[in-house]
Amino acid sequence: MIHFSLLADASTRIERALKYVEISKDAMTRLQAPKASVTVSIPLRLDDGSLQLFKGYRVRYDDTRGPGKGGIRYHPHVSIDEVESLAFWMTFKCALLNLPYGGAKGGITVEAKTLSRSELERLSRGYISAIADFIGPDVDILAPDMYTNATIMGWMMDQYSIIQRRITPSVVTGKPISMGGSQGRETATSVGAFQVINTLLEKFDQSPQKTTVAVQGFGNVGAMLAQLLSQVGYRVVAISDSQGGIYASQGLDIPSIRRYKMSSRNLQAVYCESSVCNIVEHEVITNADLLALDVDVLIPAALENQITADNAQQIQAKYIFEVANGPVTSQADQILEQKGIYVFPDILVNAGGVTVSYFEWVQNRSGLYWTGEEVNQRLKERITVETEKTWSIAQEFGVSMRTAAYIHALRRLGEAMDAKGTGADNKK
Ligand SMILES: NC(=O)C1=CN([C@@H]2O[C@H](COP(=O)(O)OP(=O)(O)OC[C@H]3O[C@@H](n4cnc5c(N)ncnc54)[C@H](O)[C@@H]3O)[C@@H](O)[C@H]2O)C=CC1
Numbered sequence: 486m487i488h489f490s491l492l493a494d495a496s497t498r499i500e501r502a503l504k505y506v507e508i509s510k511d512a513m514t515r516l517q518a519p520k521a522s523v524t525v526s527i528p529l530r531l532d533d534g535s536l537q538l539f540k541g542y543r544v545r546y547d548d549t550r551g552p553g554k555g556g557i558r559y560h561p562h563v564s565i566d567e568v569e570s571l572a573f574w575m576t577f578k579c580a581l582l583n584l585p586y587g588g589a590k591g592g593i594t595v596e597a598k599t600l601s602r603s604e605l606e607r608l609s610r611g612y613i614s615a616i617a618d619f620i621g622p623d624v625d626i627l628a629p630d631m632y633t634n635a636t637i638m639g640w641m642m643d644q645y646s647i648i649q650r651r652i653t654p655s656v657v658t659g660k661p662i663s664m665g666g667s668q669g670r671e672t673a674t675s676v677g678a679f680q681v682i683n684t685l686l687e688k689f690d691q692s693p694q695k696t697t698v699a700v701q702g703f704g705n706v707g708a709m710l711a712q713l714l715s716q717v718g719y720r721v722v723a724i725s726d727s728q729g730g731i732y733a734s735q736g737l738d739i740p741s742i743r744r745y746k747m748s749s750r751n752l753q754a755v756y757c758e759s760s761v762c763n764i765v766e767h768e769v770i771t772n773a774d775l776l777a778l779d780v781d782v783l784i785p786a787a788l789e790n791q792i793t794a795d796n797a798q799q800i801q802a803k804y805i806f807e808v809a810n811g812p813v814t815s816q817a818d819q820i821l822e823q824k825g826i827y828v829f830p831d832i833l834v835n836a837g838g839v840t841v842s843y844f845e846w847v848q849n850r851s852g853l854y855w856t857g858e859e860v861n862q863r864l865k866e867r868i869t870v871e872t873e874k875t876w877s878i879a880q881e882f883g884v885s886m887r888t889a890a891y892i893h894a895l896r897r898l899g900e901a902m903d904a905k906g907t908g909a910d911n912k913k
């Protein structure tokens with residue numbers, strides 16, 4: 486089997502943008518590999534008394550524009566290659582949104598749904614104890630990603646504060662509101678994506694009422710986004726989770742499906758136990774079927790690598806909005822472009838989450854907390870400005886929105902790297 490490197494695939498996006506950006510050779514050299522990474526073993530005492538070891542990672546890809554920033558993923562497929570790629574995307578996402586951050590990401594290789602709540606808490610605290618020297622409010626700031634949430638961020642912040650012997654809320658964002666979290670962070674990725682989708686579809690005269698949508702992944706981000714879209718008249722005809730999906734040509738009742746999915750999440754259970762496939766009145770489809778549906782808009786909101794050279798020919802949607810990180814490979818990009826399908830890139834579409842994480846960090850450091858309306862207003866303004874700038878670059882050079890986003894981000898990154906100079910590099 487040929488080894489597929491996510492990071493190598495992610496890096497090809499820079500190559501396409503480079504034709505249009507003047508960036509020094511030094512800056513490009515620095516961007517070839519992550520600045521720093523740690524791999525740790527986390528011993529976890531299970532409830533039955535036995536001890537099990539888990540692998541954890543934290544990667545800081547670049548910190549020229551500010552401290553590393555990025556989420557923590559709990560998933561059985563988490564690997565160093567995946568975390569490096571996610572940290573790479575964070576670097577470009579933060580530059581694209583003009584946030585004063587570099588890019589980072591972390592994760593633990595674990596099937597978190599099999600752990601009890603107290604095992605999950607011990608594992609999360611163990612992870613922080615293992616990486617405490619590598620992170621900090623001015624060094625590298627954590628946040629939620631797949632299979633992590635506000636509850637877990639609260640444990641992580643508390644563990645870091647215990648180690649530092651001072652309350653340090655700004656080391657983690659996406660915390661519970663009662664522990665210094667921001668209004669609007671839980672919905673921020675969906676609210677940001679909703680804003681980007683509306684802004685861009687308007688340019689194609691594609692109104693909500695004549696638009697059908699399929700959403701892969703009905704988690705924190707996918708479910709809220711499906712709800713926001715259906716509330717303004719988009720017809721969401723298909724959704725899915727890790728067990729499979731459901732389809733209804735007349736449109737799904739998203740608020741009630743969301744309530745059903747959330748009903749299994751009480752104080753004890755950190756994750757939703759029920760699958761959308763258990764809602765019997767709809768046609769059950771596979772995740773592969775969902776991706777190939779004849780819809781206007783396809784929204785991958787689960788894992789990376791979902792649309793590849795193997796299935797890109799089968800895609801029928803007109804527009805793909807990448808809410809997940811890295812759901813479309815670079816080979817698939819080319820096939821989709823030839824088919825006339827517009828792909829709107831992850832580093833723009835899902836940037837609402839890190840933007841409100843930045844707002845949370847600012848609030849933690851100033852001690853002054855904003856209302857939900859203020860948060861959402863600032864998010865809307867910032868993401869619309871960067872969406873419009875990216876659109877203008879795409880029009881100016883006649884390139885895809887992905888290449889335009891990388892041009893925009895690379896300009897900011899290159900400028901910061903050149904301004905910084907050689908820094909602490911070894912000199913001759
Ligand atoms: N949570 C956040 O603030 C942000 C999340 N993202 C990205 O959005 C995506 C989703 O994240 P969350 O909603 O936070 O995660 P989540 O853990 O809340 O939900 C993930 C969803 O994906 C489903 N899923 C898992 N494996 C699947 C598969 N093979 N096929 C179809 N569905 C599958 C799960 O059942 C669940 O419904 C990820 O790619 C994440 O990196 C991006 C930016 C910020």
Ligand SMILES: O=C(O)CCC(=O)C(=O)O
Nearest residue numbers: 555556628630838839842
């Ligand atoms: O909120 C953050 O800091 C990062 C969220 C994240 O992991 C992502 O945007 O992929």
